Amino acid sequence: MAADKDLIRTLYHADFLDYDDEIEDTFSLDGELGVIFATGNTNATSIKSSLQGELETQQFLSQFWVEFLYKETEVDTESGTDDQTTAQRLYTYMQSDYKLNQDNRRLFVYADYEDDRFNGYDYRSSVAGGWSQQVWKNEISNFRFSLGPGYSFAKLNNGERADDIDGFIVRASAEYHYKWPTGARMRQFVSTEAGGDNIKSRTETSLSANLFESLALKLSFILQHNSDPAGSAPSLNSESSVTIVYRFF
DSSP states (O other): OHHHHHHHHHHTGGGGOOTTSOOOOEEEEEEEEEEEEEOSSSOEEEEEEEEEEEEEOSSEEEEEEEEEEEEEEEEEETTEEEEEEEEEEEEEEEEEEEEOSSTTEEEEEEEEEEEETTTTEEEEEEEEEEEEEEEEEOSSEEEEEEEEEEEEEEEETTSOBOTTTOEEEEEEEEEEEEEOTTSOEEEEEEEEEEESSOEEEEEEEEEEEESSSSEEEEEEEEEEEESSOSTTOOSEEEEEEEEEEEEOO
């Protein structure tokens, strides 16, 4: 009987995978900082910083991201020149996936918060939950997506409640990572929140290359789109940056 069972396990190994084996807990934390000084025709100072982490255990995969952007530009006025803030944004999100017994199938909860001085709102926030799946993961690449209902709410700069923005949404996101043998990494992230009056989308493409063991140079390009922006804010915003990344863990 033992020999027969071993033969069956050999022929149909995929059906007898041991999912009870403990997965070692992993934690990664990256800090990012970029400062750009422009002089000449335009004098400007830009600062971008972020902190991102990921914790994976046998039962959960949790990610968090905190990002800050500030830009100050020298403009001509009647009395001479003056430094004016032209960009100021704080953005943070967290997503936690609960791993089901089925391999790569998960349930997720998500929350974000954005405070952008120039997008027409005092703040915007959303929460969502639903289905998440790790489509594949190996040593060089991985891809996952999530989809589920949620709720979005915002407050206009004039202090009035933005009832036309508040409401139920459907949130979808997808994330792809690729790592070269040299240690260079690529990340492609796309998310969309579709509500009754507005569709908010964000996409980020980044490429990083190792400088030293824990230090990397990162190029990133971000697009943010709103189908119905508040006030005179543009519907499409783009952001390009060059930053230094330090990998703590």
